[in-house]
Amino acid sequence: MLNIPLMSNNITRDDVKCLISFLETADRFTNGPKVREFEQAWSRWLGVKHSVFVNSGASANFMTMAGIAQMYGKGEIIVPTITWVSDIASVISAGHKPVFVDADMRNMAMLESQVLSSITDDTKAVFLTHVLGFNGLSQHLVDELARRGILLIEDVCESHGAMFGKKKAGTSGYTSNFSFYYAHHMSTIEGGMICTDDDVFYQMMRMYRSHGMLRENDDENYRDEIQRRYPDLNPEFIFMVPGYNMRSTELNAVIGLNQLERLDGNIQKRRENFRIFMDGLDSTKYFTGFDVEGNSNYAFVVLLKEKDPEFFARLTAVLRRENVEFRRGTAGGGNQLRQPFVRKLYPGYEPADYRNADHIHFYGLYTGNFPSLDKASIQALTKLLREI
Ligand SMILES: Cc1ncc(COP(=O)(O)O)c(C=O)c1O
Numbered sequence: 001m002l003n004i005p006l007m008s009n010n011i012t013r014d015d016v017k018c019l020i021s022f023l024e025t026a027d028r029f030t031n032g033p034k035v036r037e038f039e040q041a042w043s044r045w046l047g048v049k050h051s052v053f054v055n056s057g058a059s060a061n062f063m064t065m066a067g068i069a070q071m072y073g074k075g076e077i078i079v080p081t082i083t084w085v086s087d088i089a090s091v092i093s094a095g096h097k098p099v100f101v102d103a104d105m106r107n108m109a110m111l112e113s114q115v116l117s118s119i120t121d122d123t124k125a126v127f128l129t130h131v132l133g134f135n136g137l138s139q140h141l142v143d144e145l146a147r148r149g150i151l152l153i154e155d156v157c158e159s160h161g162a163m164f165g166k167k168k169a170g171t172s173g174y175t176s177n178f179s180f181y182y183a184h185h186m187s188t189i190e191g192g193m194i195c196t197d198d199d200v201f202y203q204m205m206r207m208y209r210s211h212g213m214l215r216e217n218d219d220e221n222y223r224d225e226i227q228r229r230y231p232d233l234n235p236e237f238i239f240m241v242p243g244y245n246m247r248s249t250e251l252n253a254v255i256g257l258n259q260l261e262r263l264d265g266n267i268q269k270r271r272e273n274f275r276i277f278m279d280g281l282d283s284t285k286y287f288t289g290f291d292v293e294g295n296s297n298y299a300f301v302v303l304l305k306e307k308d309p310e311f312f313a314r315l316t317a318v319l320r321r322e323n324v325e326f327r328r329g330t331a332g333g334g335n336q337l338r339q340p341f342v343r344k345l346y347p348g349y350e351p352a353d354y355r356n357a358d359h360i361h362f363y364g365l366y367t368g369n370f371p372s373l374d375k376a377s378i379q380a381l382t383k384l385l386r387e388i
Pocket of ligand 1: 050056057058061083086087129155157158178179181182191192292331332
């Protein structure tokens with residue numbers, strides 16, 4: 001048996017040691033100086049001005065969409081059909097209307113022509129997901145959105161270190177979201193980050209993270225002005241926005257700081273693994289037309305070339321037999337339009353009309369790609385796939 005799990009060793013003994021030594025000396029455990037240090041280190045790594053560390057990637061999505069509604073009003077948000085559930089749920093719960101577009105087979109992100117043709121006077125933003133480590137942006141899309149005054153929001157939860165030309169994914173839009181869940185490129189066990197160059201949005205996210213509290217905003221002039229405007233309120237308890245408690249802890253930040261040290265090295269190893277994997281695929285059976293420039297995949301994508309349910313059934317049976325862990329439908333389980341909550345809220349959509357998303361849904365899956373995976377195992381996996 002091949003025995004390949006989805007993820008291995010993403011919290012190392014060294015991370016645990018680091019955590020223990022922190023616990024032995026620390027006197028503050030919730031959101032504090034270590035969180036700030038991790039945010040600053042992350043901003044430097046990514047190349048943005050500000051980052052806000054939260055307790056999950058989904059929280060980053062929910063806060064981002066709430067912040068957009070607060071600052072720019074509710075409206076239409078153009079979303080992918082291949083993405084994670086919180087990218088849709090966050091749009092809905094912030095009071096926006098999701099407008100779905102099909103996937104582009106080359107990167108599984110949004111089909112550019114459909115994004116542009118979906119823009120209306122009510123469009124507030126495009127919420128693009130960089131799927132499973134592929135860059136989902138083009139210069140044309142970035143330029144067109146800028147020209148039309150549409151905000152670009154990048155979900156990079158699955159694609160830390162992916163490159164759009166010379167820029168890291170997560171630095172071309174108004175704001176971006178990351179996840180540090182155990183299965184991703186690096187982990188704080190649970191965790192997420194919201195990144196932006198916009199000072200006002202940054203302060204908004206700081207407040208949203210902690211119940212909407214004014215005192216979380218580090219703009220002193222703004223705090224003074226609000227306190228003067230509301231003399232009847234206790235300055236420690238002024239709530240500016242209908243916020244959440246989505247804070248993380250110092251413990252998670254300590255792990256994040258330690259993990260960040262090896263992120264670039266791990267991305268390199270995963271890139272090399274992915275190259276070996278793609279080289280070994282039989283392009284008559286599997287889709288190999290991915291745009292791999294600047295990719296940073298934590299998973300191997302297995303996508304059938306043809307719509308062949310029997311072949312797909314054989315494929316999953318063989319992977320199960322060989323104890324190769326996999327997830328069907330790729331990111332988020334496939335076409336989001338097929339999910340019960342979407343069908344109920346937006347019955348007007350016909351999931352099958354989103355042909356690429358549906359192909360990925362029914363004939364796609366991913367297996368694990370982690371730094372310690374050796375070349376022989378990857379080659380044994382591709383041999384197995386060739387022989388099905
Ligand atoms: C694209 C995308 N966005 C958001 C999330 C949510 O992140 P988390 O699991 O940290 O809540 C995920 C999944 O893990 C994801 O793949």
